[in-house]
Amino acid sequence: MTAPLTPHDQPTPGPQPSGATAYPLPGPDTGKDRPVSTAEVVEAVLVALAVAVLGVVMGLLWLWLAPRVAAISDGRLIYVKNSESEDAIGADGLFILLGLGLGALSAVAVFLFRRNGGIPLVLGLAVGGVLASVIAWRLGVFLGPETDIRKHARAVGPGVAFDKPLELGAKGALLAWSVAAMAVHLALTGLFGPRDPEPEPHATQPDAPRAH
Numbered sequence: 001m002t003a004p005l006t007p008h009d010q011p012t013p014g015p016q017p018s019g020a021t022a023y024p025l026p027g028p029d030t031g032k033d034r035p036v037s038t039a040e041v042v043e044a045v046l047v048a049l050a051v052a053v054l055g056v057v058m059g060l061l062w063l064w065l066a067p068r069v070a071a072i073s074d075g076r077l078i079y080v081k082n083s084e085s086e087d088a089i090g091a092d093g094l095f096i097l098l099g100l101g102l103g104a105l106s107a108v109a110v111f112l113f114r115r116n117g118g119i120p121l122v123l124g125l126a127v128g129g130v131l132a133s134v135i136a137w138r139l140g141v142f143l144g145p146e147t148d149i150r151k152h153a154r155a156v157g158p159g160v161a162f163d164k165p166l167e168l169g170a171k172g173a174l175l176a177w178s179v180a181a182m183a184v185h186l187a188l189t190g191l192f193g194p195r196d197p198e199p200e201p202h203a204t205q206p207d208a209p210r211a212h
Contacts, residue, residue: 036118036119036120040118040120040121041120043114043120043121043124044120044121044123044124045124046124047110047113047121047124047125047128048124048125048127048128048131049128050128051106051110051124051125051128051129051131051132051177051181052128052131052132052135053132054102054106054132055131055132055133055134055135055136055139056135056136056139057102057136058098058099058102058132058133058135058136058177059135059136059137059138059139059140059143060139060140060143061098062091062094062095062098062136062137062140062166063139063140063143063144063166065094065098066090066091066094066095066140066166067090067091067094068145068163068164069091069163069164070161070162070163070164071149071153071161071162071163071164072159072160072161072162073153073154073156073157073158073159073160074158074159075158078149078150078153080164081161089169091166091167091168091169092168092169092170092173095136095137095168095173095176096170096173096176098136099129099133099136099173099174099176099177099180100176100177100179100180101180102132102177103129103176103177103178103179103180103181103184104180104181104184106125106128106129106177106181107125107180107181107182107183107184107185107188108184108188110125110181110185111185111188111189111192115189115192122182122185122186125178125181125182125185126178126181126182127178128181129175129177129178129179129180129181130174130175130177130178132177133173133174133175133176133177133178134174137168137174140166140168141165141166141167141168144163144165144166145162145163145164145165145166146165147165149164149165
């Protein structure tokens with residue numbers, strides 16, 4: 001048997017061979033930390049303008065489908081002909097439904113156009129939705145019945161029913177398009193958008209064998 005080595009006689013580990021320590025390599029660029037490019041800003045502006053133009057379609061649909069509220073005058077005062085009718089709130093409800101539907105469709109179209117998405121694109125979609133809703137509202141009112149209800153009542157005469165102006169009582173309905181568009185776009189991106197690559201395990205080299 002050989003006597004055990006004392007700590008003074010034990011060999012010290014030699015220097016590690018070159019490259020024995022592994023350092024993680026940078027992963028692929030996923031685009032999360034890079035600055036917004038000019039091309040993305042241009043795309044967002046184009047999306048906002050394209051969505052805003054669709055407000056004309058929404059305005060025409062609202063004008064065509066919205067229920068009419070009949071009014072009548074006795075020569076001095078103007079009354080709603082059927083005070084128990086829900087047609088007055090039907091116009092608001094229809095506007096919200098149109099905004100939700102067209103918002104979802106515009107989100108699908110934008111997602112198919114640019115699957116990678118990005119904050120500028122989503123902002124363009126949201127801004128375009130608000131602009132489209134405002135255009136639809138003002139266009140429907142402009143093309144609808146006479147907005148000066150007193151002038152209209154004098155023109156038709158006492159006792160003759162006429163349509164009240166098309167009105168949007170709940171101004172919060174102007175956000176329906178944008179809310180639906182962002183929600184649908186977020187869902188599509190989460191379900192079908194590109195995935196970030198899984199990080200690869202860092203390869204490490206085994207330690208150099210110790211001398212005995």
